[in-house]
Amino acid sequence: MVEGIIYRYRTGTPWRDLPESFGSWKTVWKRHRRFSGDGTWDKILTELLTHADEVGLIE
Incomplete structure (x- = not known):
């Protein structure tokens, strides 16, 4: 889950376009x-x- 969230913010991709390797975009x-x-x-x-x-x- 957390990796999917980080990926989404790092890439700027819409939630619905998360790769399936992160699981369901809705769950993430x-x-x-x-x-x-x-x-x-x-x-x-x-x-x-x-x-x-x-x-x-x-510092």
Whole structure:
């Protein structure tokens, strides 16, 4: 799922044009929508930035 979402944003392709290797585009879209609505993406970004700061990757 996450790889499909990342692929979509990296390429700019419409959701309906996701390659079948990521599964149903509707399922990928629904997961993205749910993660966006419930704050999951914000939590992931915060955790990644915190870790990067701890190991000195952020100046």
